[in-house]
Amino acid sequence: MWQRVTAVPDSRHCSIALPPAATPGTSPGRDSRIDRAGWVDCGAVSDQPDKPRRRPRVFSGTQPSGTPHLGNYLGAFRNYTAMQETHDCVYCVVDLHAITVRQTRAELRRNTIELANTFLASGVDPERSIVIVQSHVPAHSELMWILNTITYMGELRRMTQFKDKTAGAEGESIGVGIFDYPVLMAADILLYQADAVPVGEDQKQHVELTRDLAERFNNAFGKAFVVPEPIIRTEGARVMGLDDPTRKMSKSAGSAGNYIALMDPPDVIRRKIRRAVTDSGTEVRGGPDKPALTNLLDIYSVLAGEPVPSIEERYVGRGYAEFKTDLAEVVIRALAPFQERMRELEADKGYTLEVLRNGAERAEAIASRTLAKVRERVGLVPRP
Numbered sequence: 278m279w280q281r282v283t284a285v286p287d288s289r290h291c292s293i294a295l296p297p298a299a300t301p302g303t304s305p306g307r308d309s310r311i312d313r314a315g316w317v318d319c320g321a322v323s324d325q326p327d328k329p330r331r332r333p334r335v336f337s338g339t340q341p342s343g344t345p346h347l348g349n350y351l352g353a354f355r356n357y358t359a360m361q362e363t364h365d366c367v368y369c370v371v372d373l374h375a376i377t378v379r380q381t382r383a384e385l386r387r388n389t390i391e392l393a394n395t396f397l398a399s400g401v402d403p404e405r406s407i408v409i410v411q412s413h414v415p416a417h418s419e420l421m422w423i424l425n426t427i428t429y430m431g432e433l434r435r436m437t438q439f440k441d442k443t444a445g446a447e448g449e450s451i452g453v454g455i456f457d458y459p460v461l462m463a464a465d466i467l468l469y470q471a472d473a474v475p476v477g478e479d480q481k482q483h484v485e486l487t488r489d490l491a492e493r494f495n496n497a498f499g500k501a502f503v504v505p506e507p508i509i510r511t512e513g514a515r516v517m518g519l520d521d522p523t524r525k526m527s528k529s530a531g532s533a534g535n536y537i538a539l540m541d542p543p544d545v546i547r548r549k550i551r552r553a554v555t556d557s558g559t560e561v562r563g564g565p566d567k568p569a570l571t572n573l574l575d576i577y578s579v580l581a582g583e584p585v586p587s588i589e590e591r592y593v594g595r596g597y598a599e600f601k602t603d604l605a606e607v608v609i610r611a612l613a614p615f616q617e618r619m620r621e622l623e624a625d626k627g628y629t630l631e632v633l634r635n636g637a638e639r640a641e642a643i644a645s646r647t648l649a650k651v652r653e654r655v656g657l658v659p660r661p
């Protein structure tokens with residue numbers, strides 16, 4: 278069965294206050310076509326051979342390794358929410374990925390639950406989508422091992438994120454987990470026979486490796502995996518740091534001035550935006566010579582649902598300070614309903630645990646079918 282993934286649809290459940298015009302697929306601000314979303318084979322490997330799959334499947338994950346920020350939201354979470362309308366979705370808190378960098382036990386636990394809440398507060402509906410913690414479904418690690426056996430050192434060494442994360446470090450002290458990280462990500466995606474993987478621009482190379490591994494396995498052992506497509510929105514795909522517009526906004530950035538955390542209170546948001554670096558000159562306009570303003574205008578445009586040229590026009594002759602003051606209010610307004618929902622979820626811990634328990638059960642049913650097929654293809658003798 279072939280199904281076309283055309284656009285990320287509008288989401289009725291999105292709780293970050295995007296105006297209607299800024300909802301996915303309809304924003305007038307920037308071209309919101311989905312890159313590389315063409316025809317995808319969504320039924321070649323049905324997990325229930327007798328019943329064709331009803332809708333194509335989505336898988337995506339985020340690491341619980343720090344504070345979720347506006348870049349995560351614009352690059353990933355808003356698409357998670359939107360894609361529920363047309364896809365069966367699995368959203369995963371990838372705790373095994375997070376431990377490739379040393380975490381304290383208390384922080385990892387807190388961040389894991391907080392990130393699950395972030396998915397829910399962004400609008401992921403656990404009735405429709407499966408929400409899981411990666412380590413609750415051991416099949417992720419097992420499939421990773423099998424994929425390790427068909428992955429080349431050379432292709433992992435070429436991963437940009439690996440090069441970035443290990444820049445300046447001696448080979449002797451680079452963790453194997455950091456090196457092998459993309460193979461675990463491939464296992465995450467392939468385990469669920471995902472057709473589409475909504476991510477920010479920085480993860481595209483990893484999804485491409487996943488495609489290569491799926492094809493390599495299918496060719497070597499017989500078809501076992503759907504080959505997934507990355508889904509990357511042009512707008513918000515790469516939100517840059519407020520303190521350095523040449524590097525992406527990142528939760529592992531040295532300074533909290535780099536990012537707007539989704540739970541930052543209004544006065545912190547105002548301060549961070551006031552202090553955000555700007556370009557030389559005074560004109561509020563985007564362009565290659567104005568990386569900082571381009572980034573701020575993009576954030577404004579997506580959150581306010583207003584095209585960049587119209588924002589630029591409104592600020593002619595008004596200067597950076599006024600623009601930044603207004604941008605801060607746009608961000609505060611957009612985040613308010615999300616923050617309120619987060620507070621509700623934080624007050625009801627039992628609810629989140631129940632969502633995760635139920636998610637793990639539903640995920641395991643899909644994952645175990647894929648794993649059984651893979652084991653059979655490889656020739657591993659089933660447990661008697």
Ligand code: TYM
Binds near residue numbers: 352
């Ligand atoms: P992570 O946890 O770094 O980021 C989660 C999602 O947020 C996007 N993102 C951004 N988008 C726009 N601008 C930014 N500044 C920005 N920063 C982060 C990321 O692209 C990502 O979509 N390896 C993945 C997690 C992962 C995964 C997976 C993703 C593990 N298994 C399977 C998809 C499918 C990661 O570290 O994302």
